[in-house]
Amino acid sequence: ANxxxxxxxxxxxxxxxxxxxxxxxxxxxxxxxxxxIWASKLK
Numbered sequence: 001a002n003x004x005x006x007x008x009x010x011x012x013x014x015x016x017x018x019x020x021x022x023x024x025x026x027x028x029x030x031x032x033x034x035x036x037i038w039a040s041k042l043k
Contacts, residue, residue: 005031012038 009031013020021030
């Protein structure tokens with residue numbers, strides 16, 4: 001599951017859909033949080 005989260009996060013950052021987390025703050029929790037915020041705005 002962690003690989004999927006990282007893959008989706010990096011894809012969305014690459015496509016400039018979401019802002020990247022600063023490199024020194026990146027973690028599974030930070031990526032999961034960014035994806036949760038993005039998903040909540042899809043409606």
